[in-house]
Amino acid sequence: MITPDIYFENVPKTLDMNIRSELYSVNEFTFAVAVILSAQATDKKVNEVTPELFRVAPTPNKMLELGIDRLKQHIKVISFFNNKANNIIKLAEKLADGQGTNWKFPAKYHARDELMKLPGIGQKTANVITNVLWGAPNIGVDTHVFRNAHRYGWVSDADNTPEKVEEKLRKKIPAKYHDIVNHVMVLHGRYTCRALRPKCELCPVAKWCDAKDKNI
Numbered sequence: 321m322i323t324p325d326i327y328f329e330n331v332p333k334t335l336d337m338n339i340r341s342e343l344y345s346v347n348e349f350t351f352a353v354a355v356i357l358s359a360q361a362t363d364k365k366v367n368e369v370t371p372e373l374f375r376v377a378p379t380p381n382k383m384l385e386l387g388i389d390r391l392k393q394h395i396k397v398i399s400f401f402n403n404k405a406n407n408i409i410k411l412a413e414k415l416a417d418g419q420g421t422n423w424k425f426p427a428k429y430h431a432r433d434e435l436m437k438l439p440g441i442g443q444k445t446a447n448v449i450t451n452v453l454w455g456a457p458n459i460g461v462d463t464h465v466f467r468n469a470h471r472y473g474w475v476s477d478a479d480n481t482p483e484k485v486e487e488k489l490r491k492k493i494p495a496k497y498h499d500i501v502n503h504v505m506v507l508h509g510r511y512t513c514r515a516l517r518p519k520c521e522l523c524p525v526a527k528w529c530d531a532k533d534k535n536i
Contacts, residue, residue, distance in 0.1 A: 322472045322528045328497040330524045331508050340452040340503055343367065347423040348453055349415065350374045353383075353408055355448050356440045361399045369395050379423045380412040407440025414438055430454050444482050448502060457498030461485045464509025465502070471513070471531045 343358060344367045345351035353374075357366045373394040377383040383391070388409045395401045415425075415438070429435045435446045447460035459465070461482035469475045475488040493501060512519045520526045520535040 321530055322525050324474065324493040324497065326528050327472070327525055328493070328500065328504060332500060332504050334512075334524050335504060335507050337500070337503070341448075342507075344370045344374070346374050346378050347421065348425050349380055349383075349423040350378055351453060352411070352425075352441070352445075352449055355445050356407060356411070357395060357398050357404055359400070359404070359445070365398060369397060378421050379419060380415040380417065383408065383412040384416060404440070410439035411441070425453070430456070432456065432458060443486075447486070451499065451502050455499055457495065459486045459489050459493075459498065459501045461489075462506060463515075464513075465489075465505045467515055468505060468509050468513055471533070472529075 341351070342363045343351065343354040345354050350370070354366055354370055357370070373391075377386040377391070386394075388405050391408060392401060392405045395405060398404065425435075429438070430450065432443075432446045432450050435441055435449060436443060441449070444460050444462070447458035448462075450456035451458045451460060461469075466482060466485055469485050469489060470477070470479075474492050475485050479485050479488050489501065490498070508523075512523050518533065518535050520529070523529070526534070526536060
């Protein structure tokens with residue numbers, strides 16, 4: 321059985337731990353926008369549109385200048401782009417200030433509960449932002465984290481929402497690993513412990529794995 325200690329002592333050795341996210345961004349505002357866009361969309365698809373979007377609208381003020389109609393043109397290939405555009409514009413309205421291109425969130429938003437008061441930022445999004453930008457030990461449960469937490473038996477079938485999975489993982493995984501859970505489980509789940517045809521032959525914890533769909 322793969323225990324959290326076995327997993328987090330071995331898997332990080334196979335990953336680039338200097339990269340906290342594969343989403344393209346140029347500052348803290350654009351990272352938040354990228355995370356909003358990534359909901360029910362792949363990082364790859366988001367990264368296809370964000371370089372040009374962030375070239376013209378890298379700050380809340382520039383995003384407001386761009387306007388919702390032109391924003392939609394930039395992100396129209398992303399799922400639920402209308403709703404996401406509305407949230408991004410509302411977010412920009414809340415954050416508009418005189419900061420330049422190297423935009424940073426005011427310190428009060430480093431607290432997850434305060435960040436979640438902003439438009440378009442729910443618990444999962446806030447967890448990812450606070451973890452990646454400021455190293456907070458929050459666990460954002462995306463599709464990879466959700467799938468593999470169940471695959472390894474760390475959570476039960478009754479844990480059927482991201483919120484329930486996060487609550488269980490916080491208890492199951494030792495606190496010393498909480499700040500790397502997102503990064504490790506997302507990249508390992510994306511490239512090795514995949515939903516279909518997992519690359520078990522390349523997995524550093526395969527010898528401990530007793531998953532039903534183990535591929536070796």
